[in-house]
Amino acid sequence: MIIIKTDEEIDLIRKSNLLLGQLHGELAKVLKPGIKTIDLDKLAYEFIMDHGGKPSFLNYRGYPNTLCISVNDVVVHGIPGDYVIKEGDIVSIDSGIELNGYHSDSAFTYAVGEIDQEVWTLLKVTKEALYKGIDQAKPGNRVGDIGFAIESHVKKFGFSVVRELTGHGVGKYLHEEPAVPNYGIRGYGKRLKKGMTLAIEPMVNMGTHKVVFDQKDGWTVRTADGKPSAHYELSIAIGEKHADILSTFDYIYSAIKDNPNLSAPE
Numbered sequence: 001m002i003i004i005k006t007d008e009e010i011d012l013i014r015k016s017n018l019l020l021g022q023l024h025g026e027l028a029k030v031l032k033p034g035i036k037t038i039d040l041d042k043l044a045y046e047f048i049m050d051h052g053g054k055p056s057f058l059n060y061r062g063y064p065n066t067l068c069i070s071v072n073d074v075v076v077h078g079i080p081g082d083y084v085i086k087e088g089d090i091v092s093i094d095s096g097i098e099l100n101g102y103h104s105d106s107a108f109t110y111a112v113g114e115i116d117q118e119v120w121t122l123l124k125v126t127k128e129a130l131y132k133g134i135d136q137a138k139p140g141n142r143v144g145d146i147g148f149a150i151e152s153h154v155k156k157f158g159f160s161v162v163r164e165l166t167g168h169g170v171g172k173y174l175h176e177e178p179a180v181p182n183y184g185i186r187g188y189g190k191r192l193k194k195g196m197t198l199a200i201e202p203m204v205n206m207g208t209h210k211v212v213f214d215q216k217d218g219w220t221v222r223t224a225d226g227k228p229s230a231h232y233e234l235s236i237a238i239g240e241k242h243a244d245i246l247s248t249f250d251y252i253y254s255a256i257k258d259n260p261n262l263s264a265p266e
Helices: 007-030 039-052 117-135 142-153 250-257
Strands: 066-071 074-076 088-096 097-099 108-111 167-169 176-180 197-200 202-207 211-213 221-222 229-232 234-238 244-246
Touching: 007 088, 007 097, 007 108, 007 234, 007 250, 039 066, 074 088, 074 202, 074 229, 088 229, 097 142, 108 117, 108 229, 117 142, 117 197, 117 202, 117 229, 117 244, 142 176, 176 197, 211 229
Parallel strands: none
Antiparallel strands: 066 074, 066 088, 074 221, 088 108, 167 176, 167 197, 197 234, 202 229, 211 221, 234 244
16 A cells, blocks of 8 residues: 655654764764675664664664665675775765654765776766656656666666665554556556555666575575666655655765765765
8 A cells, every 4th residue: 555645754764864974974984995785784774773763774674784785797786794885985874763763765876986987877876866856746647757767867878776675654563555666567556546555666787687695694685687776766756747856865965075986876
């Protein structure tokens, strides 16, 4: 069942997303070569708890951490641990916060130090595809319009969208209906209505769209060919005429300006 939110509920989801944006900014301040992913996770947990929230991911269906940190060929759901971030890595950080009973969800992919031009193009195109999808998130359109816009943009550059994983509704629960695939057919799928809240999140691979699921940890998803993957995500509400973006990357870009180790496409 799709949960339509009131204006008051959307404001609460926005507040949760604002705090999440601030968290991403704090992580961007310290992300650099030499830091362990588990140290980023500890920072995130402490920040969320200190600000009156709860980590949405922690213990969700048994997930063991506050963040998903996915490096290079890891698409999503990378578990923080002893991995040490290196020069040339691309690092996707995904997180959610429950604040006052409402969930937020967003993700961002960073370039750590110098990266290949093709990898930079992957980041740029994935972020562009996110906004292409958001542009289609308006009343009267359908879920397929979002996915069609995302995949059409990605394919122009020879990249591919992951099909086994999708965006989703978000708000009262971390994952709600409808699923929001990053591919689709114009005019097909659930109709979008004012008050729907969605997490739109292109997951784009440099090579094949195929992925493999780690059988040991049960979470980590990698590209089947070992090539890099990028992931950007924002939570939005369907407004009167267009999408109302509830998340923000502003704190991230503010932090990147003061962190010479990081870059990301504008």
